[in-house]
Amino acid sequence: MSGVEKTFRKILNGVFVITTKKDDKVNGMTAVWVARASFKPPLLSVSIGKTRYSHDLIKESGVFAVNILSGKQVAEGRHFGFKSGRKTDKFKDIEYDTGKTGSPILRDTAGYLDCRVVNSCDAGDHTIFVGEVIDAEAREGIEPLLYRHEDFF
Ligand SMILES: Cc1cc2nc3c(=O)[nH]c(=O)nc-3n(C[C@H](O)[C@H](O)[C@H](O)COP(=O)(O)O)c2cc1C
Numbered sequence: 001m002s003g004v005e006k007t008f009r010k011i012l013n014g015v016f017v018i019t020t021k022k023d024d025k026v027n028g029m030t031a032v033w034v035a036r037a038s039f040k041p042p043l044l045s046v047s048i049g050k051t052r053y054s055h056d057l058i059k060e061s062g063v064f065a066v067n068i069l070s071g072k073q074v075a076e077g078r079h080f081g082f083k084s085g086r087k088t089d090k091f092k093d094i095e096y097d098t099g100k101t102g103s104p105i106l107r108d109t110a111g112y113l114d115c116r117v118v119n120s121c122d123a124g125d126h127t128i129f130v131g132e133v134i135d136a137e138a139r140e141g142i143e144p145l146l147y148r149h150e151d152f153f
Pocket of ligand 1: 029030050055078
């Protein structure tokens with residue numbers, strides 16, 4: 001592993017499922033590159049690979065929700081993180097609610113932030129989407145999942 005990769009692993013992240021909806025298509029993908037970006041208005045950034053199906057859907061719909069996985073949801077992180085919604089319906093057999101933006105809201109998570117895209121920025125092989133939080137819920141007593149490489153790879 002290169003020094004750059006090794007060093008990036010010292011940055012602590014949570015684990016999230018970024019969901020979105022475009023017309024009748026819903027999709028979700030696991031992401032760790034999520035960060036708060038502003039107090040006022042409340043903004044956050046998500047870095048999404050340009051090849052992801054979610055990338056196209058978020059670009060077209062202008063909405064996404066950040067679902068904050070709980071410490072008991074490594075399996076959900078794997079479910080949404082290793083296959084593409086282009087080829088499979090990842091929401092088949094998964095119960096969810098619908099957020100204000102229309103994005104799917106997962107159950108039993110530590111909480112969620114439902115966002116409208118207000119800006120985007122080219123970032124190498126990823127695009128950083130900046131979302132304004134229009135609805136949010138922190139679920140009492142549910143701790144978020146901390147990303148550990150060995151849980152996923
Ligand atoms: C633990 C984990 C973290 C990930 N973090 C990101 C991320 O921050 N950004 C990203 O673009 N992809 C990330 N991925 C990869 C996507 O989740 C994966 O490519 C997914 O299959 C894309 O789904 P889609 O094509 O349906 O959008 C991560 C995957 C895993 C397992």
